Amino acid sequence: MLMIIKRYLITLISLLVLTTAFGTVLASPETTPDNNPVSGGHGIISSAETIDLKEAETLMDNIDLHLPSVLPDNFKQESVIYNTPPEKISKSLRNLNEDSVKEVTIRYRDQTEPSNWIDYTTKKMEIDLVDENVKQIEINGVLGQYLESKEKGIKVFNWHFKGASHFVIAKSGIDESQLWDFVNSIK
Template sequence: MKRIIFASLIIALMFSGIGYAEYTEQTKNNGVKHQIKSESQITSQPAQVSLEKGKELMSNIEVLLPTYLPKNYKMENVIYNEPPAEFKNGVKLNIEAHKAITIRYRNQNDPSNWIDYTTKAAQVIIGDNDTQDLMIQGVEGQILEYPDKEIIALSWYKNKTNHFIISKGNITKEEILKFAESLK
């Protein structure tokens, strides 16, 4: 299966609440919960926050907003996530590099159509053989399309910030690129 499906699953789980049982550790002051499953496996339940709170939590990078949205799309919610500071086995993560904010935009006439824009400091590369390179906001980026599944993913790294967009539904490549270029 293609790696982008894995990213889609992660993002979908961020919004679903499925599979989150008892949480044994909660991070401080931001609402993200972590369930420790083993020494090296932790499941996170991201926190829904206001846009202002999300920008505050992501003070290490600039959170961009689009000046263009496809017709009938509106911001639905803002999700903040960060990894735990340390796994049971002692592995420590750089929270500043791996914390992320996802802003979901949904088509008000067809809720099955949405765009998720995720940003974080750590660089993310779409690792798939079908990925195509293209220029986004003046830097090299990647696009991956699954027309039969109505999925488009974009990723680019600019100003020490990773930008990742995934869309689901009958959104055209041109609309997603226009959305990406409009982020300011």
């Protein structure tokens, strides 16, 4: 019974954090100002902060940041966002390991077509997609998840590898083979 409750709490926390991440990505402007609170669904507020990559590696000392070695044509790193755990979750669960929900999101943008972007998020806590159309696929030699949402115009890749969750959300207009090369280069 204790395992079921623990699994339920982990899934609940993952869903709340994932909701915040999706809200950040889908509702954010082209660039995120420094120290701007981001409001997700159900009033959960997390504090997103734009930082440089070196600072992200320091703040995420609990895991290694695995960066992509291949970017799609004309894509460049636009920003690095460090997100602390939502305050509501931190206060409500006393046994929450805050390091497990710290996350870094790196946005890459197409320099010739700015409406095309890729957000790559990494964190220690394992994330599970629970949408209806989620497909189980192999990503980098491990079981992962893939979701394509035509109504939102995004593709989502999710896998847990070497003690970290890797979560990629990409605008649907990106060349499929180049997107897969990007995902497969994160090792």
